[in-house]
Amino acid sequence: MERKEILEWLKTDDEERLQALWQQADQVRKENVGNNVHLRGLLEFSNHCSRDCHYCGLRAGNRKIERYQMSEEEIMACVLEGADYKYGTVVLQSGEDLSLDVEWIAQLIRRIKQETSLAVTLSLGERSREELTLWRQAGADRYLLRFETSNETLYQRIHPARPGSESNRIELLKVIGELGYEVGSGVMLGIPGQTFEDLANDIEMFCSLNLDMIGVGPFIAHHETMLGQAAKAESIISPNQVPNTELMTYKAMALARIICPKANIPATSALATLNTPTGRELGLSRGANVVMPNLTPKKYRALYEIYPAKACIDETAADCRACMHGRIRSIGRDVGTGRGDSANKQAS
Numbered sequence: 001m002e003r004k005e006i007l008e009w010l011k012t013d014d015e016e017r018l019q020a021l022w023q024q025a026d027q028v029r030k031e032n033v034g035n036n037v038h039l040r041g042l043l044e045f046s047n048h049c050s051r052d053c054h055y056c057g058l059r060a061g062n063r064k065i066e067r068y069q070m071s072e073e074e075i076m077a078c079v080l081e082g083a084d085y086k087y088g089t090v091v092l093q094s095g096e097d098l099s100l101d102v103e104w105i106a107q108l109i110r111r112i113k114q115e116t117s118l119a120v121t122l123s124l125g126e127r128s129r130e131e132l133t134l135w136r137q138a139g140a141d142r143y144l145l146r147f148e149t150s151n152e153t154l155y156q157r158i159h160p161a162r163p164g165s166e167s168n169r170i171e172l173l174k175v176i177g178e179l180g181y182e183v184g185s186g187v188m189l190g191i192p193g194q195t196f197e198d199l200a201n202d203i204e205m206f207c208s209l210n211l212d213m214i215g216v217g218p219f220i221a222h223h224e225t226m227l228g229q230a231a232k233a234e235s236i237i238s239p240n241q242v243p244n245t246e247l248m249t250y251k252a253m254a255l256a257r258i259i260c261p262k263a264n265i266p267a268t269s270a271l272a273t274l275n276t277p278t279g280r281e282l283g284l285s286r287g288a289n290v291v292m293p294n295l296t297p298k299k300y301r302a303l304y305e306i307y308p309a310k311a312c313i314d315e316t317a318a319d320c321r322a323c324m325h326g327r328i329r330s331i332g333r334d335v336g337t338g339r340g341d342s343a344n345k346q347a348s
């Protein structure tokens with residue numbers, strides 16, 4: 001698809017015209033990744049974070065949240081529950097928690113691979129080549145690291161680097177791919193200061209990075225962050241500002257599907273947060289083929305507050321399982337069995 005056309009889609013609010021975009025995305029999804037919706041059990045095992053991203057509630061400077069780290073036994077109990085539920089994948093997610101022992105994580109990965117047939121996806125932030133290599137050798141299959149925005153100035157503004165080291169997620173994504181991981185990335189949309197041109201660049205970047213997994217979700221203001229405060233204070237909004245709406249999220253997902261036909265694309269929790277009753281179903285009907293039911297124990301869920309009012313805070317892992325099955329069946333799709341590896345990887 002031409003860049004001009006991407007921009008036109010991003011800017012139109014004509015519901016009738018948009019039907020054509022939804023239909024095309026759904027058709028491309030069906031032809032390339034089929035009717036299965038893959039389930040990835042999401043385990044948010046530590047909310048400690050050493051970074052200070054201006055959008056994220058877990059940022060180190062937020063003293064208002066209680067921090068937790070799950071023990072190996074707690075984690076394994078959740079992983080085994082996920083395996084019982086026939087999720088093909090466990091996603092181990094945390095803040096960029098440098099207090100976790102690198103070898104402890106490697107050992108945890110080995111244990112999961114020994115005791116289950118789950119694919120292991122890591123989402124542990126910006127880590128060194130050495131760490132990524134160790135975890136890959138331990139058996140990790142996939143890595144998620146969103147580049148958040150392809151606009152470098154905007155990225156630097158909302159994402160302070162670690163003292164003494166540049167943050168370059170694009171370069172890091174290349175390293176992750178070289179190490180043999182399936183690579184997942186994506187962006188938030190509607191970040192204050194993000195223009196339609198920026199978002200069109202983001203979508204083109206999905207393609208040039210040859211991503212296996214693409215996650216896009218709306219930016220949701222968190223009151224304990226710099227961007228949350230700024231969003232409140234913002235009185236003049238540029239006409240070129242991408243709105244952080246549900247509709248914009250569907251557009252970005254649909255375009256990602258059309259441009260990267262074989263990628264795995266989740267209907268994200270941020271989307272479900274904007275529209276809890278039907279956001280996931282609409283996402284799945286407009287390009288997505290993955291959902292990420294939460295496996296995190298209920299007592300920790302509310303503490304993993306990346307943004308406020310997250311979906312599934314009051315539910316248990318069993319609730320989310322039943323809920324996701326119901327949602328998938330309600331739109332005539334099938335619950336995926338097996339790992340749901342990237343069709344993109346297999347093709348390349």
Ligand code: 5AD
Pocket residue numbers: 055056057145146148187188217218219220221222270306307
């Ligand atoms: N709103 C929406 N998404 C957010 N993320 C972080 N903070 C927010 C927010 N305030 C997303 C980022 C990150 C992922 C784990 O969660 O894209 O990569």
Ligand code: FES
Pocket residue numbers: 293294311312315319320321323324
């Ligand atoms: Fe958690 Fe619906 S997926 S309650």
